[in-house]
Amino acid sequence: MLEAELDRRRTVGPEIHDAAPTGDIRTMWEEHLLNLRLVNPANRRRFKVIVVGTGLAGAGAAATLSELGYQVEAFTLHDAPRRAHSVAAQGGINAAKAYKADGDSVDRLFRDTVKGGDFRAREADVHRLSEMSVRVIDHMTALGVPFAREYGGQIATRSFGGVQVSRTFYARGQTGQQLQIAGSQQLLKEVGAGRLKLHTRQEMLDLIVADGRAVGIVARDMVTGDIVPHTAHAVVLATGGYGNVYFKSTLAKSSNVTATWRAHQRGAMFANPCMIQFHPTSLPLTSEWQSKLTLMSESLRNDGRVWVPREPGDDRAPEDIPEEDRDYYLERMYPSFGNLAPRDISSRAAKIQLDAGKGVGPLRNGVYLDFRDAIARLGRKTMEERYGNLLELYTDATGEDPYTSPMRIAPGPHFAMGGLWTDYNQMSNLPGLFVGGEASFNYHGANRLGANSLLSASVDGWFVLPWTVADYVAPLLGTDPVPHDHPAVTQAVAEARGRVEHLLGIGGTTGPDVYHKQLGELLTDHVGVERHAEGLAKGADAIKELKDDFWSNLRVVGHGQQLNQELERAGRLADYLELAELMALDALDRDESAGAHFRSEHQTEDGEALRDDERWTSTSAWEAAPPDGVPIRRSEPLTFDAVPLATRSYK
């Protein structure tokens, strides 16, 4: 049944090979650098590079390329480069500095990342990530990031997310903010020096492809509404992840998939779209109007105990539920890791309780995280010192006091492991189109380790793209960016304008946010923490129906020649609707469980993810559907030489 269902929805294309160089991964990057072409300093100003996004990856690439002498134009949809969503990462950034005598090394970070990703990431890329992590900390320190220090002046580290070494560097609970500020300051340094052109409040609407190469973008000035082309020798997309497709997610409201999705429509392959991480400790919804799932740091699980009432529909206040009527399910199911089980596992365990009708709170959509025992053991004061800010934030949000009544938490869509497919140079299959950070796909496989997202964005932006972009542009010396009257440019601009006019002209009655909420509910139900074939097929059909309704009944108030946030939301949602269909299809197609992609048909006897290494040790890279056709799935086979395939266990 599944095969027939799939054949109706997709075709299978040829395999992808040669994405990474061969040889010993421990020396691969160094050797690769020797083989990359260089551009003479005097010639660099003859090349123009467009960088979209000013988060950690984008700011790093733009600032470095500008320092090197390239003409760089950076684009952000924010009013200031500092606001990119890298700013919101809390916990820290991993690096294999091995500042403690605890057995850490480049190879250990590499191994933890490959394993954490449940063996669905590319070994060569992950090894480079681990190697360059060391330089990232040096660089960020030099830029003025106030990393936490020990009394002797050394940089402090902490352990994170279940690994056994201490390699996470942090600046209080605001590590992302501090790295992001350092990055955007470097970007602004280049602006101040007159070397880099920064376009704020400009949103990329399309990629321009001429003769098979990415040669520019179409961007809309969000204030005036003007839609114009920008052409260059190379384009870098560092536009972040797509978790906000669920509407209620831990992401910022403007996070979107449009830049990468438009590139996908122009020929770039989209890899592993179904791989999305649910964070187990976000705040559950308390009101219909709650606009996002605020993240509560995972560190709370160090001292909180997770439980639900033993019986479904138990309406008693938590204080009135006696010990024997409580189910501390994480401690019961995972005795050795208990409340500290990894993200994907904790999220799934919570989902099982919610599905069994044991959810708590007014909307029955959360589980308790209880500090009663920790307060009794350590005292209220210690708890205030450890978690004061977080507990205050919780009180702000809910009006409840977590010191006297347990906190409620729930899984929330968080990080996209999937993204545009790239080769070892972070270049997509479209020559000239580079991708970095969360917009790309290559490091995290089926599940991301905590504190690895800031790392991958930093490594791509500061320590990979500046080298690989040079290699690509070097042979283009003597050529100019494609002129604006080139048919590929005029056509892309006309199409982007046409799309905006179409959205404005539908003339229906329903605003974009209403559709976005419905899409989020469909995805949560069918492409959520746990999926199964039947639900995915149903979900894909329902998403398609919603998409059809969107295109016939959407209302966008206002016009296009103004700051029109409804229009912005409508455009982003149009792309999210298409992405959502592909997420469901990819989840249906990947007939195994791996990391965050948990197919209930594929589990071990005790309910853990059951990979099918024989069939699925591969990345799925999707080509967009040809007109009147269906999407084409291609596979990049993965090999695991340095870290042999093994089963994760947290029992």
Next chain:
Amino acid sequence: MRLILEVWRQADATSPGRFERYEVDGVTDEVSMLELLDMLNAQLVAEGREAVAFDHDCREGICGSCGLMVNGQPHGPQDYTPACLQRVRTFSDGDVVTLEPWRAGAFPVVRDLVVDRSALDRIIASGGYISTATNAAPEALTQPVNKHQAEAAMDHAACIGCGACVAACPNGAAQLFTGAKVAHLAELPQGQVERYERVRSVVATMESEFGSCTNYGECVPACPAGIELDVIAHLNRDFRKAVVIERRGEVPQRTDVPWLARLRGGPWWQSDPGDAGDHTER
């Protein structure tokens, strides 16, 4: 509860604005200031009327996008808290709530509650950084940093760049923002090399765009990041010292950076539109 909203509506930077009155019903205690606007906008869109434009993004107090005056107070009635984390529970049924954009000469209105805060970035672009080329950094541990200094640097670096300090200031001054950046970098050994050039330059930019500080201190409770008034003292102290050092001729006269070369002729983005001109497009 039912709230009556008086919202500033302005089509664009050049059109005149006015207050419009709306009613939003069914508001519950947990709703944030921004979600209150979401509710209003859903209502307006359902009626086919134009939604209120307002800046917002992360909605967890760190991106600094949101900024609106609530009953005349930046971000709302609660001190030290951004609008996205302020709830409406301090209001009562039937209350009138006035929502306006940031009030400051340096922040022109773009539309409705959205303002142009690029002047803050021009301060940073004129020196609010440490010049280090990528790949040039030494091993991070070669320069130990005293824990208390690192903590102090972090206190100052926590600024989210929202602009509430400017909006709160009767003079529309940006000393708290600028001081926070200067103090952050001056606390760290990495920031010493450019310390005095930096302060001269960012102050020149700040003074050309913002009002002057007269120590009202209104900025402090408005600041969601808890930046303290001592950063302004820090700014003034470093600035005076920079002037003295410069008079002694001890600061190298750099010529490779437009904003330094042209310090005396005015800020870099006004001085020579043909060359280093305005590189920050909207």
